[in-house]
Amino acid sequence: MTHAVLPDTKAPSRPSWVRRNKLAIAPWIFLIPALIFFAIYVVIPIFESLWLSLYEWNGLYDVNGNSTAVWVGFDNYAKLWDDPNFWVSLRNNIAWLVLYMLAVPLGLFIALFLNQTVTGMRFYKSMFFFPFVISQVVVGLIFGWFYNPDFGVVGTVWKAIFCEETVNIVGNVTFTCSRPAPDILSSPEWATYGIIAAGLWPQIAYCMILYLTGLNNVAADQIEAARLDGAKGWKMLWYVVVPQLKPATFIAVVVTVIGALRSFDMIAIMTQGGPFGSTNVLSHYMYEVAISEYGERYGYGSSVATVLFGIMLFFISYFLWRMYQDEKGGR
Amino acid sequence: MFLNLKTAVAAIALSAVAGTAFARDLVINFDDLNPGPKKGFEDAVEMFKAENPDINVIVNINDREAHKTAIRNFLTADAPDVTSWYPGNRMAPFVDAGLFQPVDDVWEENGFNEDLAAIKATMSRDGKIWGVPYSYYQWGIYYRKDIFDLLELEEPGTWDELLAACGKMKENGVTPFTIGTKFLWTAAGVFDYINLRTNGYDVHNALTAGEIKYTDPRIVATFDNWEQLINECGFVDNHASMSWQDAIAPFANGDAAMYVMGNFSVDGYKNAGLTEEQIDFMPFPTINADVPPAEEAPADAFFIPANAKNVEDAKKFLAFVARPDVQTQWNKTIGQLPINSKADISDDKFIQEGFALLNAATGLAQFYDRDAPAAMAKAGMEGFQEFMLDPSKKDAVLQRLDEVQAEVY
Structure with missing residues (x-):
């Protein structure tokens, strides 16, 4: 007696909701940890900072752990408007943005120059790339010494031209100069440009490396064709090579703009914003009024940060929009 | 957090060794790691321990700049019983936020109103005295x-x-x-x-x-x-x-x-x-x-945070640091001037001249950046x-x- 095995009449069970939507859900599951941290360390602090800029607060809590902040509305922004130090910082930020852009063409020319096959080229390339590898703090220190009117390169050269060695009253060697050596970092007019020049050094190296990789992808056949059509020199560069380097140019501009707006380390190392605040930029001014020893005005510092955030947001939105447009065009 | 842990570990270790739970903890935060000032402070603490064997002194010494940042947190989050800080306007934000406690009674009981008279105005705010100085310089x-x-x-x-x-x-x-x-x-x-x-x-x-x-x-x-x-x-x-x-x-x-x-x-x-x-x-x-x-004549001083746990011994320590013999010894080590007018000074010529100068002064400014x-x-x-x-x-x-x-x- 055998029982006929009944066919399984149960309809195949519908896959669960998770299973059905796993392609849509999976990315989110992988994203969640990153999103949580991004929210805690980036998004929420941005809003806290915006909120704090409407308070006056010296950063202290009372005995019971309550903040001593006082609501002042938009007072901090009104103060900013009348604060000459803020305008000096903003002007310096613009100087940084404009002059820092020099890194892009200069990086391109060095890249073109290095894009040849000569023995030992790898070595030269790495030497040119070297300044980008060392920390900004170190670059700042080196340039600070470089500009030093007493023992730096500038001072030494100056002494060789304009000064003579004499013996002072106690019999030690000293220098008497027909005109005093230029003290770049303590001159309110020149200090900012001195720091920007120092900042350009690693930034040019960065742009150079971007262009070097870009140059590897330039189509040889197009160059060949252009050459047959008689293009050479600047025309070749401008109409044939540069258009092909567009992606590299875009990235170089983006990193340079962001680098210019983030300029903080070198100012902190070379001048601390001095002399009398004339080399401050917004990021350093924010640090100075909020966190430094003579600051402790967190609300005011937050309002400076908010302005800087606004400027950054403008550039970053533009870049994101450009990238989005490019991607759409690419499809 | 860190301080708490350290305190706890030290307390456990001590009670385990001594077999007594009666030792009272006194946590002191100090702000100079340079060899001279550190030695001056540590010598004074040793002396205080010898005189008060029932107090378990726990010392945290930090770098000056780090202390300036840290004090803003530890006064609320995890207050020590005594901390070093500066008088004049530098103590004002903490006094105004109610983070220090007045120590008028210490001054009263120990006759500091006379012995430390020159510095009293600088240590005062809102009619109360907030700390005890141990050293200054000209x-x-x-x-x-x-x-x-x-x-x-x-x-x-x-x-x-x-x-x-x-x-x-x-x-x-x-x-x-x-x-x-x-x-x-x-x-x-x-x-x-x-x-x-x-x-x-x-x-x-x-x-x-x-x-x-x-x-x-x-x-x-x-x-x-x-x-x-x-x-x-x-x-x-x-x-x-x-x-x-x-x-x-x-x-x-x-x-x-x-x-x-x-x-x-x-x-x-x-x-x-x-x-x-x-x-x-x-x-x-x-x-x-x-x-x-x-x-x-900028002065360095000790203060008691409002959240201090062992106020009684903290006041004992404040009275101790302003004592003439303690100030004499301490300032000899660090090469500065004692504030207590009954203290002796070392025979370094700069100290001697400074002592004469400051004793003849009718007012002692703290320094522009401490007063403003x-x-x-x-x-x-x-x-x-x-x-x-x-x-x-x-x-x-x-x-x-x-x-x-x-x-x-």
Whole structure:
């Protein structure tokens, strides 16, 4: 007696909701940890900072752990408007943005120059790339010494031209100069440009490396064709090579703009914003009024940060929009 | 968090070893890791322990700059029983936020009102006394004795004598003053002294308390004198790119002859190769003979946080650090001056001169950046530096400082 095995009449069970939507859900599951941290360390602090800029607060809590902040509305922004130090910082930020852009063409020319096959080229390339590898703090220190009117390169050269060695009253060697050596970092007019020049050094190296990789992808056949059509020199560069380097140019501009707006380390190392605040930029001014020893005005510092955030947001939105447009065009 | 853990571990370890739970913890935060000051503090703590075997003292020593940041957190989050800090306006934010507790009773019981009288005003705010100082040091002019001897100059006692001496130095190719204003506060020392000598202690206090304007004729007079000092004496070139340590180089080399500085700089001169015979100290010369002498003498002090757990022993420690014998020993170690008028001083010549100077003073200023609120001090010192680089900007600088003053107070 055998029982006929009944066919399984149960309809195949519908896959669960998770299973059905796993392609849509999976990315989110992988994203969640990153999103949580991004929210805690980036998004929420941005809003806290915006909120704090409407308070006056010296950063202290009372005995019971309550903040001593006082609501002042938009007072901090009104103060900013009348604060000459803020305008000096903003002007310096613009100087940084404009002059820092020099890194892009200069990086391109060095890249073109290095894009040849000569023995030992790898070595030269790495030497040119070297300044980008060392920390900004170190670059700042080196340039600070470089500009030093007493023992730096500038001072030494100056002494060789304009000064003579004499013996002072106690019999030690000293220098008497027909005109005093230029003290770049303590001159309110020149200090900012001195720091920007120092900042350009690693930034040019960065742009150079971007262009070097870009140059590897330039189509040889197009160059060949252009050459047959008689293009050479600047025309070749401008109409044939540069258009092909567009992606590299875009990235170089983006990193340079962001680098210019983030300029903080070198100012902190070379001048601390001095002399009398004339080399401050917004990021350093924010640090100075909020966190430094003579600051402790967190609300005011937050309002400076908010302005800087606004400027950054403008550039970053533009870049994101450009990238989005490019991607759409690419499809 | 960290402190808590440390405290707990130390307490457990101690009770395990001694088998007693009666030892009371006393947590002290101190803010100087330099060998001298650290030793001075640790020696004092050892002595305190020996006298109070029932108190379990736990010490946390931090670097000065780190302490300035840390105190803002630990006063609320995890308060020690005693912390070092500075009097004058530097203690004001903490007093105003209710984070320190008044210690008037300590002063009362130990007779500090008499023995520490000179510093009492500085330690007070809102009619209460907030801490106990253990040390201070004098400011004045350190000069190259050998250069003065070569030029046959005496210590100038008055403004005119100083200007005359400067003239002679310049004729002989010596820059009268060295200074490094990169970190700003050194310029404030010069300003304070010219102001104290031109207008006196009360005007200094009124200015730093925001009661008189920077365009006030009295302050303008101070700046006029300063301009005269810049023109007729003069400071080293490039001072805006030098720290106070960098500025020792021209002084040690004999290019500059005088330095308006605090006594902590003596070590720097000696390290730069100058001998005790080559350097000497003089008070800043008199400008207006009618103004009673007042000096700069920044003090270091101990405070009890409002959240302290062991207030009773904390007060015992505060009473201890101001005792004459403790202050004598401590200040000998760190090369500074005891504040307790009954304490003895070491026979170092700079200390001796400083002691005589400060005892004769009718008022002790803390220093521009400790007496004025932080935001004002920053703007003020930037203004001083700007003025020193270009005295013709005087009016613009004073105008600007008035605006900042109106905003800060």
